[in-house]
Amino acid sequence: MLVLTGTSGGLGSVVLSTILEQDLIPAKALRISSYSLKSVPQVAKDAGIEIRLGNMYDPPTLEHAYAGADVLFLVSYPSVGPERFQLHKNAIDAAIKAGVKHILYTSLAWGRPGIDKGSEADVLRAHLDTVKYLEKMGDETAITWTIVREALYAHSWSNAAGFIDPKKPKEEPITAVIPGDGPIHWADRSELGEGTAQIIAGWVR
Numbered sequence: 001m002l003v004l005t006g007t008s009g010g011l012g013s014v015v016l017s018t019i020l021e022q023d024l025i026p027a028k029a030l031r032i033s034s035y036s037l038k039s040v041p042q043v044a045k046d047a048g049i050e051i052r053l054g055n056m057y058d059p060p061t062l063e064h065a066y067a068g069a070d071v072l073f074l075v076s077y078p079s080v081g082p083e084r085f086q087l088h089k090n091a092i093d094a095a096i097k098a099g100v101k102h103i104l105y106t107s108l109a110w111g112r113p114g115i116d117k118g119s120e121a122d123v124l125r126a127h128l129d130t131v132k133y134l135e136k137m138g139d140e141t142a143i144t145w146t147i148v149r150e151a152l153y154a155h156s157w158s159n160a161a162g163f164i165d166p167k168k169p170k171e172e173p174i175t176a177v178i179p180g181d182g183p184i185h186w187a188d189r190s191e192l193g194e195g196t197a198q199i200i201a202g203w204v205r
Helices: 012-019 042-047 059-066 081-100 123-138 152-161 189-204
Strands: 002-004 032-033 049-052 071-073 100-110 144-150
Touching: 002 012, 002 189, 012 042, 012 189, 032 059, 049 059, 059 081, 071 081, 071 189, 081 100, 081 123, 100 123, 100 189, 123 144, 144 189
Parallel strands: 002 032, 002 071, 032 049, 071 100, 100 144
Antiparallel strands: none
């Protein structure tokens, strides 16, 4: 049994559709955990996938959503800072209590676990803290884990260029200074979702 999270989001929805369209995992072996039953994609309902309420702000609901599952696909929460890590921790703790054996977590391509000890970027710190916590719990419990280090979404390029909004051009010229402190990997989110679905399927087959 595989529990999918984040299926209403940009990455998780592609993972779900890829699994169904390519018949990677039988629908009977899938379950969706969602903070709102109304937000679950229609394709999941049409396929007959079990749906359970799982709110990262309410850990007991997560334990119920994950109960009996072997694998949890944990999509990172769409926020930055300490709140993001706390919600990830809630999910990991609930998975362990529910008896989940393996967690697949979506991190970022930035940072090298075991080498980079920290980051000035809030968006990355939560990912690094989550990886460290998974490592810790892996040492203390029987849980195993896989970190899927997703590339940056290509459509978010403007964030690295001073948050330029191409839909709202400025009358005066704008200079965007992009630091040359290391390579960045960009990819289309739909392709990342398809690739991630293949990784997940490898753990369920």
